[in-house]
Structures are given as C-alpha cells and as structure tokens.
Amino acid sequence: MPSKIEVKNISVKVGECFIVEPVDISLNKAEFCFLLGPNGSGKSSLLKAIAGIRQANLTVSQESSSSLSKAFLPQEPEKPQNITVRDYFHFSRYPQMSSYRELSPKEFELLEEILNDLKLKGFEERKLGGLSGGEWKKVCIASVIFQGADLIILDEPFQALDQVVKAEVAKFLNKWRKLGRSFLIASHDLFWSYHLCDKVIFLKRGHLLFEGGKSDTFHEETLAQTFDIPFNKTIAEDGSVYFSPSLKGIDV
Amino acid sequence: MSKVAVVVSVLVLMICVLLGQEGFLYSIKPEVRDIILFKLRLPRVSLAFLVGGSLGVCGLVFQAIFRNSLASPYTLGVASGGAFGASLAISLGLSGSFLFFDSISLFAFLGALITIAFIFSFGYIKKSFNPNQLILTGVVVSFLFSSSILLLHFFSNDFSAKKMIQWTLGDLSIVSFDRVLHILPIAFIGTFLLYRKRGPLNLLLVGPVFAQSRGVKVEKELKEVFLISSFMIGASVALVGPISFVGLILPHITKRLWGVKFERVLLPCFLLSGLFLCVCDLISRVVMAQVTLPVGIVTSVIGAPFFLWVLLKEN
Numbered sequence: 001m002p003s004k005i006e007v008k009n010i011s012v013k014v015g016e017c018f019i020v021e022p023v024d025i026s027l028n029k030a031e032f033c034f035l036l037g038p039n040g041s042g043k044s045s046l047l048k049a050i051a052g053i054r055q056a057n058l059t060v061s062q063e064s065s066s067s068l069s070k071a072f073l074p075q076e077p078e079k080p081q082n083i084t085v086r087d088y089f090h091f092s093r094y095p096q097m098s099s100y101r102e103l104s105p106k107e108f109e110l111l112e113e114i115l116n117d118l119k120l121k122g123f124e125e126r127k128l129g130g131l132s133g134g135e136w137k138k139v140c141i142a143s144v145i146f147q148g149a150d151l152i153i154l155d156e157p158f159q160a161l162d163q164v165v166k167a168e169v170a171k172f173l174n175k176w177r178k179l180g181r182s183f184l185i186a187s188h189d190l191f192w193s194y195h196l197c198d199k200v201i202f203l204k205r206g207h208l209l210f211e212g213g214k215s216d217t218f219h220e221e222t223l224a225q226t227f228d229i230p231f232n233k234t235i236a237e238d239g240s241v242y243f244s245p246s247l248k249g250i251d252v
Numbered sequence: 253m254s255k256v257a258v259v260v261s262v263l264v265l266m267i268c269v270l271l272g273q274e275g276f277l278y279s280i281k282p283e284v285r286d287i288i289l290f291k292l293r294l295p296r297v298s299l300a301f302l303v304g305g306s307l308g309v310c311g312l313v314f315q316a317i318f319r320n321s322l323a324s325p326y327t328l329g330v331a332s333g334g335a336f337g338a339s340l341a342i343s344l345g346l347s348g349s350f351l352f353f354d355s356i357s358l359f360a361f362l363g364a365l366i367t368i369a370f371i372f373s374f375g376y377i378k379k380s381f382n383p384n385q386l387i388l389t390g391v392v393v394s395f396l397f398s399s400s401i402l403l404l405h406f407f408s409n410d411f412s413a414k415k416m417i418q419w420t421l422g423d424l425s426i427v428s429f430d431r432v433l434h435i436l437p438i439a440f441i442g443t444f445l446l447y448r449k450r451g452p453l454n455l456l457l458v459g460p461v462f463a464q465s466r467g468v469k470v471e472k473e474l475k476e477v478f479l480i481s482s483f484m485i486g487a488s489v490a491l492v493g494p495i496s497f498v499g500l501i502l503p504h505i506t507k508r509l510w511g512v513k514f515e516r517v518l519l520p521c522f523l524l525s526g527l528f529l530c531v532c533d534l535i536s537r538v539v540m541a542q543v544t545l546p547v548g549i550v551t552s553v554i555g556a557p558f559f560l561w562v563l564l565k566e567n
Binding site: 071072 | 319450451452454455457458459460461462464465466467468470507511512513515
C-alpha cells in the first residue's frame with residue numbers, strides 16, 4: 001500500500017450545479033480522517049464519489065489513481081433478509097478473489113478474529129433479516145474490514161449503536177488503523193470523532209470549510225462556524241473531551 | 253447436490269417416459285411401442301425437462317438481480333414479445349420452416365429477442381440500468397404486446413384465434429427431436445455461463461451498491477446475464493409457448509431447500525424445475541382420457557395450491 005492516499009480535485013455535480021465543490025483529500029497510511037458537517041452538506045455524496053459508487057444524476061470528476069483498493073460502508077447498506085451472516089462475509093471478500101471461491105482457512109481465521117473483536121461470535125448462521133439495528137451495523141462494519149482494502153470509507157458507522165457498542169467499534173477500528181489501514185469517516189458523533197481522528201475535514205454546503213490536524217482544527221470555533229451555533233468544550237477528569245452545542249437561545 | 257437427488261430425478265424422468273394414456277405398453281406391438289416411447293414420449297419429456305430447467309434458472313436469476321420475489325422469466329416482457337411473434341406468424345398463415353425452425357417458433361424467438369433488444373436500448377438511451385426501471389419498462393412492453401395480440405385476435409378467423417390461444421397456454425404436444433436439439437445447447441450453455449457468474453450474482457443478490465463497492469462491474473454483469481437468460485427464455489417460449497408458473501415458484505422452492513447462494517442453488521433449481529414441468533406434462537397427458545390438456549394450465553393448477561401449502565408450512 002502507498003504511504004499516502006490522495007484524491008485530487010474531486011467534485012460532485014447535478015447538471016451544472018456543484019453538490020461538492022472540487023476538493024483535494026489526502027491522508028497517510030494508518031490514519032483516521034473524519035468528515036464533519038451539517039445534514040445535507042454533501043458528506044455522503046463525497047464519500048460515494050470517492051468510493052466510486054454510481055449515483056443517479058450526479059457527475060463525479062477526479063484526478064486520482066484508481067488502483068487503490070477501497071472498501072465502502074454506505075449510511076444505509078442494502079440488507080437482504082434471507083442471507084446468512086456467514087454468506088454476507090463470504091461475499092464481502094470477493095475483491096480478494098481472482099475468481100469466485102470459498103474462503104480459505106486463513107481467511108476463516110481472520111473472520112473469527114474480527115467476529116470475536118466485535119462480539120459477533122455465534123451470529124454466523126443467523127439471517128440478516130433477524131438482526132437488530134445495532135447488530136446489523138456491527139456486521140456491516142466487520143464485513144467492510146474483512147473486505148481487506150487499504151482505504152476504508154465509512155458513512156456514519158456510529159449511528160444506531162448504544163454507548164457500549166460505540167466504544168467497542170471505536171476500539172476495533174483503532175486496532176485496524178494500527179495495522180496500517182486508513183479510514184475516511186463521516187460522522188455526527190463528535191465524541192468519537194474527536195478521540196479517534198488524526199485529521200478532520202469540515203464540510204458545509206458542499207464547500208470545504210476547514211481541514212487539518214486534530215489540535216489545530218478540531219475546536220469550538222470551527223464547529224460553531226460549520227454548524228452555525230455556538231459550541232462548548234468540556235474536559236472531564238479522565239481526559240475525555242466533550243463538545244456540545246450551547247443552550248443559548250434554545251428554550252428547554 | 254446429492255447423489256440421491258440425481259437418482260430420484262432419473263427415476264422420475266423414466267416414469268414420465270414410461271407412463272401415458274396408453275398405459276404401461278405391455279400389450280402393444282413392439283414397433284408401435286418403440287414409436288410411442290422414442291419418437292413421441294422421449295422427445296416430449298426431454299423438451300419439458302430442458303424448458304422447465306431453463307425457465308427455473310432464469311427465474312432464479314431474475315429474482316436475484318431485481319431483488320424482487322415476484323420477478324419471473326417473463327418480467328421483462330420476453331414472453332409477450334414471443335407470443336406476439338407467434339400470433340403474428342399464425343395470423344399471417346405462415347407455415348413451413350426456415351433454417352430447421354418452423355415459422356411460428358422462429359417468429360416467437362425473434363419477438364422475444366426484439367423485446368429484450370428494445371428494453372436494452374431503452375436503458376442505453378436513459379443511460380441507466382436501474383432494475384426497477386427495467387421492470388417497469390418490461391411491464392409496459394408486456395401490455396403493449398398483449399393488446400397487439402388481442403388486436404390480431406380481433407381480426408383473425410376462428411381457426412387462427414383458437415390456435416393463438418392454444419399457443420399462449422403453453423403446448424408441448426408438437427414434439428420432435430429437432431426441437432430438443434434446438435433448446436439443448438441453449439439450455440446447457442446458458443446454465444453453464446450463468447453458473448460461471450455465480451460470484452457476481454451472489455453479490456448482486458445483496459444489492460447493487462454492495463456489489464459495486466466490492467468490485468463487481470454491475471452494469472456489465474447485468475447486461476451479460478440478461479443476454480444469456482434472454483436466449484434461454486426466448487428459446488423456451490419459442491418452442492413451447494409461455495408456460496407460466498415454473499419460473500416463478502420453483503426458484504422459491506429451491507431457495508427454501510438449498511439456500512440462496514448460486515453455487516448451491518442453481519443446478520438443483522434447473523433439476524427441480526425441469527422435473528416439475530415433466531410431472532405436470534405427465535399429468536396433462538393422463539388426467540383425462542383422449543384429451544391432452546395444455547401444460548400451462550396444469551402448472552398453475554398444481555403449482556398454485558402447492559406453493560400456498562409451502563407458504564403455510566413456513567413459520
């Protein structure tokens with residue numbers, strides 16, 4: 001895998017109108033890059049464009065090498081009811097097969113490890129239709145890692161997860177980052193975005209507002225400018241950092 | 253697939269060949285018996301098996317790529333295109349054969365292929381191969397052809413009208429080994445090619461975005477799969493008419509028994525669908541004395557209650 005991943009001059013358009021203005025995105029090997037911004041700011045469109053997913057009516061232009069292997073988790077992945085978890089993982093590994101085949105013993109070991117990490121052991125024979133929202137999300141995240149790509153693109157991986165599972169997922173993703181994977185993640189979860197990120201990008205109405213390392217860029221002012229409301233930063237005794245919107249002007 | 257399944261299928265096929273209105277043929281002169289067995293029943297059963305298998309496999313594939321359990325081989329209008337071709341040939345009073353095909357079959361085959369070509373070009377013009385849109389186009393094209401067939405009915409005499417209706421009910425009665433030889437390569441090569449696409453088909457079963465994000469060239473695969481299955485469906489419809497139900501229900505039953513993965517379910521689906529049509533054909537031959545019912549009626553009359561029973565048993 002290259003030491004630096006670069007997507008240059010990528011833009012998304014409907015007709016002549018930009019959904020996402022041309023941006024360059026670069027991240028290093030083994031890095032978390034978080035994409036933050038209000039609803040409708042173009043995060044999902046941008047992620048899909050980078051992942052190379054066709055979007056109806058949208059045109060994507062970019063100047064980057066397509067040789068890079070990418071895995072992509074959409075915000076709402078397709079969920080066929082009667083496929084088993086095991087088969088879902090089998091199909092997810094397809095990019096690593098020169099021609100379609102069964103999983104190798106080595107791949108089974110990898111799968112065991114991934115399932116153990118996310119406490120999904122024993123789910124293998126369950127049908128996807130029988131999973132709860134959170135279980136399904138974990139299966140999706142696990143399958144995207146199992147795919148074995150260099151760049152992993154996640155759209156809202158923390159959505160629908162309880163606090164404990166969020167922490168599990170964060171730990172799991174961090175483990176794979178340490179193993180050399182790069183992540184590009186869109187999220188509304190400011191707590192985990194802050195604690196995981198190496199790099200952050202703020203997007204607003206399809207326009208790149210701020211971009212940079214955690215300490216320079218991830219603070220109250222950038223958040224306030226992105227979301228148009230004031231933010232408070234609280235640091236707990238254990239070092240946890242919380243960003244919360246200010247209650248000023250909100251009657252609760 | 254287990255050996256048991258193969259043995260059972262061979263047994264069923266043999267019974268289908270041996271049984272008929274004439275009984276077990278003990279008391280008949282050997283020459284007549286040979287004619288009945290080898291010139292009439294064997295080609296008929298082979299044709300039913302190959303057509304049933306092709307329709308079942310195509311139904312399975314269509315249900316996967318449209319991710320719609322109501323999809324059948326006829327969803328894209330191939331059957332009505334074929335029926336229109338056949339009706340046209342009948343109303344023009346065409347007879348005789350061309351390149352070893354009789355003119356009705358030839359027209360039906362062309363009708364089927366023209367339909368699929370039309371739906372393809374529609375996709376090209378719209379620059380999208382969205383499954384929902386394809387279904388919608390197929391349904392509209394079906395209506396167009398159905399009313400064109402009714403128009404032909406309206407202007408035709410009683411004899412041709414009856415012939416058209418008989419054709420659209422599905423008919424295995426005009427059988428010779430020629431017809432078996434027409435569909436044999438298409439059924440086998442088609443099934444083989446679809447089996448080779450089991451990987452992409454499995455991923456498409458999950459969804460187009462899933463498949464695309466795992467490196468499947470979705471549009472290319474869809475086009476190729478449509479092309480292969482169109483030939484299989486077109487040939488089936490051309491030779492025996494649009495036999496209903498096999499391509500809709502048998503895929504469901506095989507999926508219940510063998511799961512959804514194509515490597516496991518494709519060949520059993522061919523086998524089971526083929527056997528189902530053979531058994532329906534047997535019933536159509538023996539249920540009434542002196543009369544052979546159109547097999548398309550039997551498939552629905554037997555198939556519908558059976559499938560309802562399967563649905564009831566399932567929790």
